[in-house]
Amino acid sequence: MNGDALQEIARARAEELPAAEATRPFGPDYDVFKVMGKMFLLFTEVRGEQIVVLKADPRDSEALRQAHPNITPGYHMNKRHWISLAPGGELNGDLIRELVTESYLLVVEGLPRAQRPVDPGSFGARSGGAPSP
Template sequence: MNYEELKAYLLAKPFATLDFPFGDDVSVFKVKNKMFALVGTRNNVMMINLKCDPDEAAALCDIYSAITPGYHMDKKHWISLYFDGSVADSETMRLIDNSFNLVISKLSKKEQLSIRLLNHVT
């Protein structure tokens, strides 16, 4: 998955916006003004930070060398996925969906409903 494909997938989420609060080389994707993904590069490899359940995060870090605790993030609740070709695009999309759902689960019930109705998220 290249940056343009990744960006298109992230922005296809309901109410998703793109912001650059850390400079032009770090893309921050938000839903209702809450970050659910951050895309940048580290050691010349594209990476994405995603919110993740702590138990799943630990398991993912054990399974994939390309997934680590979140770089410059709360390492309990965020992971970094490096695009080195070892993680399938389908798994990357699943993790993005999970991050999006975790973030919207913390919004008000009214905001959650507006997103779920638009996205058919359950």
């Protein structure tokens, strides 16, 4: 999978999520998706390659990095709580969509209950089923 496809799959999933909005707070070279003003997804380029940066649970982050060579610590982010997805390797659309959903839900969990656009305990992958469309 190339960088364009990687970012397009992640973008399409982010656009489906309740209250998610695309912004450019760091300038025209960085697309950022936020929920209720909190970032959960960043698109950027590293050494000419388009990548996706996502929030991840630290335990999941470590396991993902061990299992997938194209998943690395978050580029210019807290390496414990963020991961980067690079093109190539065996990353597939289902995994990318799941990781975007999980990133979104981690941010939603941190919001005050009254501001949460969804219940993170029953939405998408957290409910034990497939991520919601």
